[in-house]
Amino acid sequence: MAGAMAILGSSILALLLAGYLAQQYLPPPKPKVIGVDLGTTYCSVGVFQPGTGKVEVIADKAGRKSLPSMVLFTNQEVRVGYEAQELADANPLNTVYDAKRFIGKHFTPEELQAESSRYQFKILYNKGHAEFSVFANETLSVTPEYVGSRLLFELKKLAEEYLGVPVSKAVISVPAEFDERQRNHTVKAAQLAGLDILRVINEPTAAAMAYGLHKVDVFNVLVVDLGGGTLDVSLLNKQGGMFLTRAMAGNNQLGGQDFNLRLLQFLFNRIHQQYGAVPTDKQDVHHLRQAVEAAKLNLTLYDSVLIRVPLSLPGSSEGGEEHSGTSSKVLFEETVTRDLFEALNQDLFEKILAPVEEVLSRGHLGRHEVDEIVLVGGSTRIPRIRQVIQEFFGKEPNTSVDPDLAVVIGVALQAGIMGGSWPLQVSALEIPNRHLQKVNFN
Secondary structure (H helix, E strand, C coil): CHHHHHHHHHHHHHHHHHHHHHHHHCCCCCCCCEEEEECCCEEEEEEECCCCCCEEECCCCCCCCCEECEEEECCCCEEECHHHHHHCCCCHHHEEECHHHCCCCCCCHHHHHHHHCCCCCEEEEECCEEEEEEEECEEEEECHHHHHHHHHHHHHHHHHHHHCCCCCEEEEEECCCCCHHHHHHHHHHHHHCCCEEEEEEEHHHHHHHHCCCCCCCCCEEEEEEECCCCEEEEEEEEECCEEEEEEEEEECCCCHHHHHHHHHHHHHHHHHHHHCCCCCCHHHHHHHHHHHHHHHHHCCCCCEEEEEEEEEEECCCCCCCCCCCCEEEEEEEEEEEHHHHHHHHHHHHHCCHHHHHHHHHHCCCCHHHCCEEEEECHHHHCHHHHHHHHHHHCCCCECCCCCCCHHHHHHHHHHHHHCCCCCCCCCCEEECCCCCCEEECC
């Protein structure tokens, strides 16, 4: 018996030593499962690296770690992401964005007509569902699932180029308020892109995992997700390794695009005051939009920025005198301060608190009973927004993770767990709450 035990002990020791040597000297295996964040405004893909235990959000050749959720259709080809964004102002009728708002959702004709008024591309009603009318070889309609599949296929290609191996399995995130139909249609979009979805995870849960909250002793977690076009607030209750979404509220018409629009309108007024005309050339408008986006981002770091955009203005001259039938080229310059940007958007920033108060009320929780406040979405970088949240709760929100990438990091962690990657993380399970409904403040 003693000899058998000695042999068994030696075998176990040999296996452990072999594992250690393999870990030290052999290249780690390639990730088997990717994590995908199919966002309303931007989407991303990430992988959990076996061996190191780190998450890598995959960047494109320009170093960008997210892709605009935008697809442009022409009579020759389909452009996706940044290529679509660059051409969007020149071809607005055939550039589809915000498709995630429509995926798997049931509309009445009146609801869809009201929603359609927000977009330049044409939205069709088809037996309770939305379709987009675009031009590609001939006039046709495409579904939100097809638009999503083009974005997911682009992310799949990005992952395959980075990993050097084919990719077929993924974990994907969805908003917590998505019902079974919306989740199934999101999975269908992934299948059209050649991806087998192993798990669908709620975005707030993914964000909480990115912040490591599945491994620490916290009970009540508030997730504020403010992106380019929507605000979602979720109250999570964690028990052991399980998350229960207790309450949700939000605003489907509030986000970074609205903050940009306020600044863009201000610049149009300044241009008219100086030159007596406003830009009408599509390229000029596109350059102004780009300048506004860059200014918003820079104002998160600096107190002021200088906007400089060359314009070709119709029937105008310096000083505001109009001359019909002529146009002039001018270099428009305007210094925008953080104080000005905050003043232009102060009422919009304050709107963030309405859904926050609603989820606390529905969750029967006081503001001081929240253990962690997690920020998700690029718009939560804005200093005034963080200040509004901090003043409301009396403590600073958790900003230890890049808010643009929080969801995809969490989804990639879950993908690593599903793929059995070493070192294994602590998994987070979601408790279904079928009676949960989201309150919208529009």
